[in-house]
Amino acid sequence: MAAVMGDPGLSKLQFAPFSSALDVGFWHELTQKKLNEYRLDEAPKDIKGYYYNGDSAGLPARLTLEFSAFDMNAPTPAHCCPAVGTLYNTNTLEAFKAADKKLLLEQAANEIWESIRSGAALDNPVLLNKFLLLTFAITVGVYDPCNLAQYPGWPLRNFLVLAAHRWSSSFQSVEVLCFRDRTLQGMRDVTHSIIFEVKLPEMAFSPDCPKAVGWEKNQKGGMGPRMVNLSECMDPKRLAESSVDLNLKLMCWRLVPTLDLDKVVSVKCLLLGAGTLGCNVARTLMGWGVRHITFVDNAKISYSNPVRQPLYEFEDCLVGGKPKALAAADRLQKIFPGVNARGFNMSIPMPGHPVNFSSVTLEQARRDVERLEQLVEGHDVVFLLMDTRESRWLPAVIAASKRKLVINAALGFDTFVVMRHGLKKPKQQGAGDLCPSHPVAPADLLGPSLFANIPGYKLGCYFCNDVVAPGDSTRDRTLDQQCTVSRPGLAMIAGALAVELMVSVLQHPEGGYAIASSSDDRMNEPPTSLGLVPHQIRGFLSRFDNVLPVSLAFDKCTACSSKVLDQYEREGFNFLVKVFNSSHSFLEDLTGLTLLHQETQAAEIWDMSDDETV
Structure with a gap:
């Protein structure tokens, strides 16, 4: 600092100090000089x-030392000014700390002052920029893989032999830095590194090879071979496990990073029906990595089945045919042994199909109902894939009562419907609670143009659009009329869409309570990484077209209305027997459909008489 005296309006002149910038090459060269010279x-x-005149604004002036610092005749880089200095390198850290820094600085200052007094600085101005560097450079560093706090890892051993062989005559000890680069909670951390001093043995330039150690001990701690069992790695089942989900992982890595595969792989699916729909649904579930699949069916494989139902072969039809549910589960495990597939050869009791009070039929119906209730309880998603409308009624009621996600698929000739049933509110919630958090206008205030933003618990089920109760749909039908006749590709399309709908629901943060997407939402931002989460998908193969309608739950529904569920939960099997043994009027009377029919007929009569008077 210097003062400009005289004019009181002038301020003191100040100078910006330099910042040292020692290149990595300098330290490498210093190491070689120290060890070998x-x-x-x-x-x-x-x-x-040298220092450089041209750094970016705001940066301090840099005094740079590179690998060429020890060559006094080395050229100075372009656009740089040379600076000469003196290096004081100590042998120990203690000597570095004990060095008289004040004395060294005064000595350097006196040298500069002498060049000024003698005029040598006029001939060589570089002498005015002389600097002093004090270092301690004899620590060796090793990239250490060891996790033990007090011991270094094996890479240090032979390096110390090198140090003792080459430098023990010059150094009695060296300081060692074991550098440990870890990642903790996503952040790089080097605090586990250790530093210590090692005394070098006397073996300078010895021609004899040191004693060798290093045979790895076995599991018992002795000197012997270690046994590695590769049977699991080479097991075809294990190889299949690691390979079967590759496509799903590639989806996550490349296309849909937010896809939650765990929700899909861990889901337990109950397939009611092992026919054309059931077989195609099962194959698509396996493609999504689902590991728990259970079939329920009471039919046997016939000669017409294998060409449309991909889990069966011609041999399965022989000797009367194998039970579909058991054969389907067995085939899934042959396709992929990692799947947990089960089959139950059982009937599902149905409305309009009476059970006998005086024979074993009643007890069989009771056992079938109990088994079906247990299966629904033990699974996360229930697929309704049966041939008849009435066969879907009992599982729809049980699943609604147990708050299970239901995916329903039904076929026509060239049309299909795939839908998710509305997921009822948890029982512990009050009647006025909304689940989970979406306010919805009352059903009687919603017109067709307002069917939007309807959460899952307000959605209808398969039976909500009907105004008649399910009954025996096969009565008075010929055999060909009892069989579902569809275009061959329809079941594959509907089965695949049923599984894709389930996966989309699982990817939504609110699951089965997700707001239903409609056809109007196709241009909007999708609610999940996989796209829309519709209520229904209705397909028309003749037009190659799909629509996504949304319908509200019907308070007089014969399957999911509160009157039916309350009666089922109070009376259990006794209530179900009434439904099985009665005509469809029982459910219609219970839910209020009978009164609705009467009111409708009266309104029609009144309208006709009114027209006649005009």
């Missing part, structure tokens, strides 16, 4: 650096 010599050494 300087050794224990602590005499000062002439070195050379």
Whole structure:
């Protein structure tokens, strides 16, 4: 700092200090000089650096030392000014700390002052920029893989042999830095590194190879071979496990990083029906990595089945045919042994199909109902894939009562419907609670143009659009009329869409309570990484077209209305027997459909008489 005296309006002149910038190459060269040339010599050494006039604004002036610092004749880089200096390198950290820094600085200052007094600085202005560098450079570093706090890892051993062989005559010990680069909670961390001093043995340039150690001990801690069992790695089942989900992982890695595969792989699916729809649904579930699949069916494989139902072969039809549910589960495990597939050869009791009070039929119906209730309880998603409308009624009621997600698929000739049933509110919620958090206008205030933003618990089920109760749909039908006749590709399309709908629901943060997407939402931002989460998909193969309608739950529904569910939960099997043994009027009377029919007929009569008077 200097003062400009005289004019009181002038301020003191200040100078910006330099910032040292020692390149990695400098330290490498210093290491080589120290180990091979300087050794224990602590005499000062002439070195050379430079400063650059042209750094970005705001940066301090840099005094740079590179690998060429020890060559006093090395050229100075372009656009840089040379600076000469003196290096004082100590042999120990203690000597570095004990060095008289004040004395060294005064000595350097006196040298500059002498060049000014003698005029030498006029001939060589570089002398005015002389600098002093004090270092301690004899720590060796090793990239250490060891996790033990007090011991280094094996890479250090042979390096110390090298140090003892080459430098033990010059150094009695070296300081070692074991550098440990870890990642903790996503952040790089080097605090586990350790530093210590090692005394080197006397073996300078010895021609004899040191004693070798290093045979790895076995599991018992002795010197012997370690046994590695590769049977699991080579097991075809294990190889299949690691390969079967590759496509799903590639989806996550490349296309849909937010896809939650765990929700899909861990889901337990109950397939009611092992026919054309059931077989195609099962194959698509396996493609999505689903590991728990259970079939329920009471039919046997016939000769017409294998060409349309991909889990069966011609041999399965022989000797009367194998039970579909058992054969389907067995085939899934042959396709992929990692799947947990089960089959139950059982009937599902149905409305309009009476059970006998005086024979074993009643007890069989009771056992079938109990087994079906247990299966629905033990699974996360129930697929309704049966041939008849009435066969879907009992599982729809049980699943609604147990708050299970239901995916329903039904076929026509060239049309299909795939839908998710509305998921009822949890029982612990009050009647006025909304689940989970979406306010919805009352059903009687909603017109067709307002069917939007309807959460899952307000959605209808398969029976909500009907105004008649399910009954025996096969009565008075010929055999060909009892069989579902569809275009061959329809079941594959509907089965695949049923599984894709389930996956989309699982990817939504609110699951079965997700707001239903409609056809109007196709241009909007999708609610999940996989796209829309519709209520229904109605397909028309003749037009190759799909629509996504949304319908509200019907308070007089014969399957999911509160009157039916309350009666089922109070009376259980006794209530179901009434439904099985009665005509469809029982459910219609219970839910209020009978009264609705009467009111409708009266309104029609009144309208006709009114027209006649006009």
